[in-house]
Amino acid sequence: xxxxxxxxxxxxxxxxxxxxxxxxxxxxxxxxxxxxxxxxxxxxxxxxxxxxxxxxxxxxxxxxxxxxxxxxxxxxxxxxxxxxxxxx
Amino acid sequence: xxxxxxxxxxxxxxxxxxxxxxxxxxxxxxxxxxxxxxxxxxxxxxxxxxxxxxxxxxxxxxxxxxxxxxxxxxxxxxxxxxxxxxxxxxxxxxxxxxxxxxxxxxxxxxxxxxxxxxxxxxxxxxxxxxxxxxxxxxxxxxxxxxxxxxxxxxxxxxxxxxxxxxxxxxxxxxxxxxxxxxxxxxxxxxxxxxxxxxxxxxxxxxxxxxxxxxxxxxxxxxxxxxxxxxxxxxxxxxxxxxxxxxxxxxxxxxxxxxxxxxxxxxxxxxxxxxxxxxxxxxxxxxxxxxxxxxxxxxxxxxxxxxxxxxxxxxxxxxxxxxxxxxxxxxxxxxxxxxxxxxxxxxxxxxxxxxxxxxxxxxxxxxxxxxxxxxxxxxxxxxxxxxxxxxxxxxxxxxxxxxxxxxxxxxxxxxxxxxxxxxxxxxxxxxxxxxxxxxxxxxxxxxxxxxxxxxxxxxxxxxxxxxxxxxxxxxxxxxxxxxxxxxxxxxxxxxxxxxxxxxxxxxxxxxxxxxxxxxxxxxxxxxxxxxxxxxxxxxxxxxxxxxxxxxxxxxx
Numbered sequence: 001x002x003x004x005x006x007x008x009x010x011x012x013x014x015x016x017x018x019x020x021x022x023x024x025x026x027x028x029x030x031x032x033x034x035x036x037x038x039x040x041x042x043x044x045x046x047x048x049x050x051x052x053x054x055x056x057x058x059x060x061x062x063x064x065x066x067x068x069x070x071x072x073x074x075x076x077x078x079x080x081x082x083x084x085x086x087x088x
Numbered sequence: 089x090x091x092x093x094x095x096x097x098x099x100x101x102x103x104x105x106x107x108x109x110x111x112x113x114x115x116x117x118x119x120x121x122x123x124x125x126x127x128x129x130x131x132x133x134x135x136x137x138x139x140x141x142x143x144x145x146x147x148x149x150x151x152x153x154x155x156x157x158x159x160x161x162x163x164x165x166x167x168x169x170x171x172x173x174x175x176x177x178x179x180x181x182x183x184x185x186x187x188x189x190x191x192x193x194x195x196x197x198x199x200x201x202x203x204x205x206x207x208x209x210x211x212x213x214x215x216x217x218x219x220x221x222x223x224x225x226x227x228x229x230x231x232x233x234x235x236x237x238x239x240x241x242x243x244x245x246x247x248x249x250x251x252x253x254x255x256x257x258x259x260x261x262x263x264x265x266x267x268x269x270x271x272x273x274x275x276x277x278x279x280x281x282x283x284x285x286x287x288x289x290x291x292x293x294x295x296x297x298x299x300x301x302x303x304x305x306x307x308x309x310x311x312x313x314x315x316x317x318x319x320x321x322x323x324x325x326x327x328x329x330x331x332x333x334x335x336x337x338x339x340x341x342x343x344x345x346x347x348x349x350x351x352x353x354x355x356x357x358x359x360x361x362x363x364x365x366x367x368x369x370x371x372x373x374x375x376x377x378x379x380x381x382x383x384x385x386x387x388x389x390x391x392x393x394x395x396x397x398x399x400x401x402x403x404x405x406x407x408x409x410x411x412x413x414x415x416x417x418x419x420x421x422x423x424x425x426x427x428x429x430x431x432x433x434x435x436x437x438x439x440x441x442x443x444x445x446x447x448x449x450x451x452x453x454x455x456x457x458x459x460x461x462x463x464x465x466x467x468x469x470x471x472x473x474x475x476x477x478x479x480x481x482x483x484x485x486x487x488x489x490x491x492x493x494x495x496x497x498x499x500x501x502x503x504x505x506x507x508x509x510x511x512x513x514x515x516x517x518x519x520x521x522x523x524x525x526x527x528x529x530x531x532x533x534x535x536x537x538x539x540x541x542x543x544x545x546x547x548x549x550x551x552x553x554x555x556x557x558x559x560x561x562x563x564x565x566x567x568x569x570x571x572x573x574x575x576x577x578x579x580x581x582x583x584x585x586x587x588x589x590x591x592x593x594x595x596x597x598x599x600x601x602x603x604x605x606x607x608x609x610x611x612x613x614x615x616x617x618x619x620x621x622x623x624x625x626x627x628x629x630x631x632x633x634x635x636x637x638x639x640x641x642x643x
Contacts, residue, residue: 002122004144004276008283011115015108015287015432022104022428030426035298039291040428047287047432 003062009054016048096410097245097418105431112284112435116265116442119276123269130474133270134454135202135365140272142371142622144279146378149362151278153383154285155444156437157238159390164413166387166394167404169332170310170319171642173394177387179345182380182635184353186628189377192354193363195525197372199599202364204357205459211524211600212535214463219539220517221459224357225452227510229485232448233492239441240493245410246418246434255493258438262445263486266453267479271365274450278362281439282382288436289389291429292420296396299424306392309399319395322642335564343568347575351514355521358451370617373624380631384638393417445489453481508567512550515571516542519578528601530582531589538582546574 023041031038101109127133165173201207205224209217240254249257265273300306310319318325318332325331326340335343353359353376363375397404397416404411404419411419421433457478466473520539524530549570552558560566598605620626 004279007115007119007276008280011111011280012283012287014111018104018108019428019432026426026428030428034291034295034424034426034429037295037298039295040426042294043287043291043429043432046290050283 003058005054005058009051009058012047012051013055014051016044016046016051019044020048097415097422098248099246099418099422099430099434100427101247101430101434102427105427105434108428108431109435109438112439113261115280116261116277119280120265120268120273123265123273123276126272127268127270127475130457130471130478132272133475133478134450134457135361136270136272136275138365139367140275140365140371142366142374142378144275145362145366145371145375147282147382148275148278149359149375150379150382150386151282151285151443152359152362152447153379154282154386154440155235155447156242156440157235157444159285159289159437159440160238160242160414160417162387162390163394163397163416166391167398167413167416168394170315170395171322171391172331172333172335173391174322174387174639174642175333175340175344177383178635178638179340180349181353181383182631183345184349185376185380185383186631187350188354188360188363189373189375189380190624190628192521192525193373193376194369195600195602196360197364197366197369202458203455204355204360205455207600208520208535209459209463211532211597212520213532216520216532216536216539217459218464219536221455221463223513223543225455225460227513228358228448228452228455229488230492231510232445232452232485232489234496235441235445235448236489236493237496239438239445240497242418242437242441245415246421246437251497252494255490258442258445259486259490259493262442262449263483266446266449267482270478271361271450271454274446275362275365277446278443281443284432284439285436285443286389288433288439289393289417291425292393292417292433293389293396295424296393296400296420300396300399306395306399310395313399314405315398319398320642322639324643329565333564335568339565339568343572344564347515347518347571348511348567350522351516351518351571352511355514355517357455358447361451361454368613368617370613370622370624374622374627377624377627377631380628381634384631384634390417393420396420449482449485449489452485453478456481456485508550508563509547511567512546512570512574513543516546516574516578519575520582523579523582524601526602528594528597528604529586529591531586531591533589534582534585537585538578541581542574542578545577546570549573 019040021044023038023044026038026040030040034040126137129137131137162173162176165176196204196207199207199210201210203221205217205221208220236255236259239258240251243249243254243258244251265277269276297303297306300309307320311317313319315332321331323337326335326337329336329339333340359376363372366372366375394413394416397420400423401411401416401419404416405413418437421430425433457474461477461481462469462474466477516539519542520535523538524535549558550566553560553566553570558566560569594604616622
């Protein structure tokens with residue numbers, strides 16, 4: 001299965017660019033409707049940042065750690081302590 | 089039948105909004121097509137091959153709950169009950185989610201069951217299993233239909249589409265991506281939906297707050313509204329039931345916080361399935377814990393818009409027509425959002441409806457295939473056979489959902505009744521689970537008779553309430569009592585039946601009951617799972633602390 005981070009990153013980057021551009025050229029009527037907040041611009045920039053962060057995350061750590069932990073005894077030590085009832 | 093003339097809720101979408109909505113639908117279908125390539129076995133189709141990381145299953149877990157009925161409903165509650173709506177999140181969800189992750193998930197995931205009914209089959213017997221599988225499957229189909237109808241109503245009001253077009257288009261999209269890609273496709277889309285829903289709600293909240301003069305302005309206006317000062321408090325008026333929610337602290341903590349919420353979050357397979365698809369025990373346990381954090385903060389995006397709608401929309405709270413509480417968010421979208429973010433908000437709303445329906449359908453097809461078809465009707469077939477059954481079940485499930493949607497269109501109140509009805513199945517189920525987990529002596533037949541009688545008791549209470557024989561003050565009061573009585577009946581019947589029937593041996597119960605046999609808590613653990621910040625007890629503890637601390641400003 002492909003990496004979900006491409007999907008979220010991609011869609012939000014596209015949405016972000018789209019809204020940012022729309023926001024830069026919003027007619028006064030639209031800005032007034034949003035109580036004077038340039039909401040398209042701000043939300044667009046926010047979505048763009050989120051999208052780029054997902055893409056960056058994917059690029060910087062391409063794989064989720066798939067490597068099984070080495071020694072089982074070590075692996076169990078922390079998890080098992082508070083729930084002794086499920087002992088191995 | 090509902091008035092179908094053009095509604096004053098009608099939004100005026102521009103070209104940019106259309107592009108945004110269209111882009112979303114294309115993406116969702118694209119995910120289904122790509123996911124199809126990863127589906128080779130029935131395990132891939134129904135449980136995503138148990139390969140997903142915790143952040144994905146965690147966000148899908150919260151998204152499966154964040155359907156549009158929930159979102160619009162919580163904003164409606166915000167307008168109607170004020171800050172007390174926060175109880176649905178902080179008391180009514182977080183403790184149960186944390187309990188699921190810390191205590192119950194080792195049994196669900198560790199016993200390798202593929203569904204919640206399958207756990208009942210191994211812990212109890214075929215009868216308890218079949219009872220739960222059938223009630224769950226039927227409930228999911230009808231709820232999917234309710235989701236579909238609610239979606240159609242909103243699309244009709246907002247975009248002016250005919251009801252039947254909206255029902256068929258939405259059903260076709262959900263059908264396409266689930267039949268193609270199965271649970272992977274549902275989960276990927278749910279995570280995407282999670283972000284889109286937030287992006288859609290955020291502008292409504294921000295612009296809404298600016299409109300009323302920020303948080304202080306909102307508080308001031310709420311004090312002058314019909315809710316009054318009580319609309320800003322959560323606990324201070326709960327010594328009696330003389331508060332907006334008409335519930336005292338005992339009802340809130342035990343009714344909402346324990347019986348109703350634990351029933352929903354810990355035994356509802358549409359939720360638990362997301363955790364079962366995680367790649368190992370650590371990720372499965374963290375699924376509901378990771379989901380708890382967004383759940384803590386979502387009320388910012390539902391309760392605040394609800395309150396803003398209350399103080400800015402004159403006449404909100406009408407029994408019928410456009411000014412019902414349920415329309416709080418659509419009304420704010422109409423009044424406050426410019427083209428652009430309006431498209432995002434509409435997309436978020438559509439995404440939320442599809443998230444809800446997809447969760448129902450993917451829960452249904454799994455239980456139908458594994459727990460009904462494979463368990464009783466066609467055993468020992470090759471895996472590919474069950475994969476096909478799953479796809480057929482998806483098509484049939486969506487078709488029945490469409491039928492339910494049209495039924496709901498004819499009888500408007502049926503939606504409310506059905507939802508209340510199905511919530512009554514949860515509390516007895518949770519009672520049976522919790523006793524079964526901690527009391528190994530509880531017998532198989534005690535499980536079956538307990539479930540049956542508890543469900544019957546809860547239904548009877550509901551029936552008597554509808555017939556106006558019993559009075560509880562409010563629908564919420566009825567759910568507290570109905571669920572509570574169902575819960576107690578399960579306990580009593582289970583104890584009585586256990587006394588006269590034979591318990592299962594320790595071997596049969598290994599990994600299914602607390603302290604019996606082994607549950608490999610560290611099964612398949614990955615190197616990164618041991619990082620301190622991924623410790624389930626830490627994640628759960630912080631979530632619980634926040635759920636208490638966040639109450640402070642709204643005492």
